Amino acid sequence: xxxxxxxxxxxxxxxxxxxxxxxxxxxxxxxxxxxxxxxxxxxxxxxxxxxxxxxxxxxxxxxxxxxxxxxxxxxxxxxxxxxxxxxxxxxxxxxxxxxxxxxxxxxxxxxxxxxxxxxxxxxxxxxxxxxxxxxxxxxxxxxxxxxxxxxxxxxxxxxxxxxxxxxxxxxxxxxxxxxxxxxxxxxxxxxxxxxxxxxxxxxxxxxxxxxxxxxxxxxxxxxxxxxxxxxxxxxxxxxx
Numbered sequence: 648x649x650x651x652x653x654x655x656x657x658x659x660x661x662x663x664x665x666x667x668x669x670x671x672x673x674x675x676x677x678x679x680x681x682x683x684x685x686x687x688x689x690x691x692x693x694x695x696x697x698x699x700x701x702x703x704x705x706x707x708x709x710x711x712x713x714x715x716x717x718x719x720x721x722x723x724x725x726x727x728x729x730x731x732x733x734x735x736x737x738x739x740x741x742x743x744x745x746x747x748x749x750x751x752x753x754x755x756x757x758x759x760x761x762x763x764x765x766x767x768x769x770x771x772x773x774x775x776x777x778x779x780x781x782x783x784x785x786x787x788x789x790x791x792x793x794x795x796x797x798x799x800x801x802x803x804x805x806x807x808x809x810x811x812x813x814x815x816x817x818x819x820x821x822x823x824x825x826x827x828x829x830x831x832x833x834x835x836x837x838x839x840x841x842x843x844x845x846x847x848x849x850x851x852x853x854x855x856x857x858x859x860x861x862x863x864x865x866x867x868x869x870x871x872x873x874x875x876x877x878x879x880x881x882x883x884x885x886x887x
Contacts, residue, residue, distance in 0.1 A: 666717030673699040686854055688823065693847050694815045711804070725790050725846070732849065732864030739861040742834060750838060754866065757842035758873040761786035762881060781805040783878045785813045788845045791871040795878055810845065817844020818851035833858040841866025 677695035684690035704714055736743070743750070762783050769779045780801030784792040789810045796806040821840050830836055837859035840848040845867050853860030 664717065666714045667720055669703060670696075670700065670718045670721055673703075688819045691815060691818050691847075691851065693811075693850070694819065697811065697815070725788065729788060729790075729846065729864075729868065732861075732868070735853075735857055735861040736865050739834075739858060742858075743862070743865060746834060750834075750862075750865075753835075753838060754842060754869050754873060757839070757866075758786070758870050758877060761843065761870075762874060762877050766881065766885075777801055778805070780878075780882065782809055783881070784874050785809040786843055786845060787871045787874040788867055791875060795875055799879060799882060811847070814844045814847025817848040821848060821851065822855065834862045837862035838866040842870045845870070 673696040674692060676699060677692040680695055681687075681690045681692045700714070703709075704711065765782045765785055766779055769782045774782070777800060780799045781796050781803075782805075783801075784795040784806060787795075787810070789807055792806050792810045793803040795801070797803045817840065821844060822836070825836050825839060830839065833856055836855065837849075837852045840852040840859070841863035844851075849860060849863040849867050852863035
């Protein structure tokens with residue numbers, strides 16, 4: 648029976664749509680589990696979907712490159728999905744203009760803190776140049792972070808993993824931390840989530856409310872721009 652299943656799996660794995668289909672199925676299952684858990688922070692759909700897919704890859708012995716080849720269409724959709732976040736932001740445009748100055752200060756402070764803390768910790772722990780470069784853009788959206796890492800001599804695959812980990816961590820603990828420090832304003836909550844944990848944090852922000860999601864999407868887009876400028880400048884200061 649096991650041998651028969653192995654033969655069937657080898658046949659199915661040759662099709663590029665298999666991993667795309669499994670990615671969609673994993674997220675549908677994860678979303679159902681998250682709803683059943685009443686949207687508990689630990690039951691983040693992305694975290695659950697990643698865990699399911701990792702389990703499948705481990706059990707079947709499938710290399711990540713083979714998986715990505717089949718599921719890369721999902722990666723392609725990150726760009727259009729990011730642009731689509733402008734739709735809910737348009738409804739909050741008047742409030743965004745009124746908060747332009749504090750949002751700009753928060754953006755610069757948050758982006759600088761994310762990059763400097765990552766680089767500082769990596770250097771203190773003896774990380775190589777490639778590791779430091781890969782870690783620096785971890786708080787920005789995946790396509791931008793991978794592009795920065797690739798252009799500056801980092802490891803895009805490592806960056807992608809770190810970006811996902813950062814996003815999941817921010818989505819899981821971010822709202823609780825913001826409540827702990829008494830951040831109550833929906834715009835401030837969403838903006839902080841977007842700067843710290845990009846798209847995954849933005850998805851979590853939309854679960855909190857439309858205003859939180861809109862400002863999180865704004866922060867994610869602006870942080871991608873600032874990070875793309877900040878990381879190369881920082882590496883030049885370090886003599887790299």
